Amino acid sequence: MTKCGYVSVVGRPNAGKSSLLNWLVGEKIAMVSHKANATRKRANIIVMHNDDQIVFVDTPGLHETEKLLNQFMLDEALKAIGDCDLILFLAPVTDKLTHYENFLEKNKKNTKHILLLTKIDNVTNSEVLEKMREYRKYSDKFEEIIPVSIKKQTTPSDILKEVVKYLPEHPYLFDPEILTTEHLRDIFKEFIRESIFENISDEIPYETDVLINKVEEKKDIDVVKATIIVQKGSQKGMIIGKGATAIKRIGKDARIKIEKLTGRKCFLELFVSVKKGWTKNKQGLKDLGYDVTF
Numbered sequence: 637m638t639k640c641g642y643v644s645v646v647g648r649p650n651a652g653k654s655s656l657l658n659w660l661v662g663e664k665i666a667m668v669s670h671k672a673n674a675t676r677k678r679a680n681i682i683v684m685h686n687d688d689q690i691v692f693v694d695t696p697g698l699h700e701t702e703k704l705l706n707q708f709m710l711d712e713a714l715k716a717i718g719d720c721d722l723i724l725f726l727a728p729v730t731d732k733l734t735h736y737e738n739f740l741e742k743n744k745k746n747t748k749h750i751l752l753l754t755k756i757d758n759v760t761n762s763e764v765l766e767k768m769r770e771y772r773k774y775s776d777k778f779e780e781i782i783p784v785s786i787k788k789q790t791t792p793s794d795i796l797k798e799v800v801k802y803l804p805e806h807p808y809l810f811d812p813e814i815l816t817t818e819h820l821r822d823i824f825k826e827f828i829r830e831s832i833f834e835n836i837s838d839e840i841p842y843e844t845d846v847l848i849n850k851v852e853e854k855k856d857i858d859v860v861k862a863t864i865i866v867q868k869g870s871q872k873g874m875i876i877g878k879g880a881t882a883i884k885r886i887g888k889d890a891r892i893k894i895e896k897l898t899g900r901k902c903f904l905e906l907f908v909s910v911k912k913g914w915t916k917n918k919q920g921l922k923d924l925g926y927d928v929t930f
């Protein structure tokens with residue numbers, strides 16, 4: 637009998653969740669960004685390990701803040717914790733134990749979890765060992781503690797083989813040929829958001845979102861039209877840039893990512909639109925496709 641189950645990847649913003657998922661999948665699907673809160677919506681990412689199937693649920697960083705959007709993120713993360721078979725809790729090796737302790741408090745259903753000490757390439761081996769010693773006082777809480785680096789020392793199968801140990805025997809939940817259940821549109825949207833994060837500094841990227849207006853598959857090219865939504869007129873100017881240089885760069889970077897994924901040529905047309913206060917407004921979130929249930 638095969639093993640198959642849901643695994644949530646949780647941790648504070650910037651803990652390395654998206655990077656880990658990309659590394660485990662071996663293809664660029666989840667979004668990676670250098671800035672916090674880049675991962676907003678839940679995405680299922682399916683990874684086969686030998687004959688077993690792991691369905692990873694990408695969750696936003698576990699943290700509290702006042703903005704409605706951030707409240708939404710937290711709810712999503714907690715929802716994911718509720719329904720899964722296993723949690724991978726990512727704790728950057730240089731972090732204090734407080735994030736993990738908060739997580740233990742929130743994990744009311746006591747879902748089994750593996751503690752991954754991430755980014756161990758940033759510190760010495762003895763620092764890793766010291767941190768593992770600190771976590772030992774919670775050894776009755778976690779199934780395992782595994783030091784990990786996506787840059788060196790560990791390989792994806794080191795992690796995957798531990799993960800499947802804790803999954804139930806179950807037929808596949810997804811056709812193994814499909815890499816992600818997210819629609820292509822959602823992936824395009826994430827690519828554009830990622831390019832905004834990569835090209836625009838300051839706080840602006842946090843206050844923007846992307847709406848895919850149209851995806852048209854023509855004979856030898858995909859035509860994608862999308863709108864970047866900002867909160868203020870001044871932000872619109874920043875996104876467009878002097879002589880439209882910024883928006884051109886964003887468009888080019890996103891187009892390259894899309895073409896790499898689909899293996900087809902893409903014509904990407906970007907628009908910018910101002911929508912005041914969308915992060916604070918439930919209808920605004922719904923209009924952008926967030927499934928707001930609270």
Ligand SMILES: Nc1nc2c(ncn2[C@@H]2O[C@H](COP(=O)(O)OP(=O)(O)OP(=O)(O)O)[C@@H](O)[C@H]2O)c(=O)[nH]1
Binds near residue numbers: 785786
């Ligand atoms: N040195 C090192 N850096 C890493 C490692 N894993 C991730 N990073 C870096 O950590 C930063 C944050 O990684 P992300 O994967 O975006 O983090 P995240 O937890 O998904 O962040 P949010 O989406 O904001 O919740 C990026 O700059 C990564 O390159 C690692 O193993 N070693």
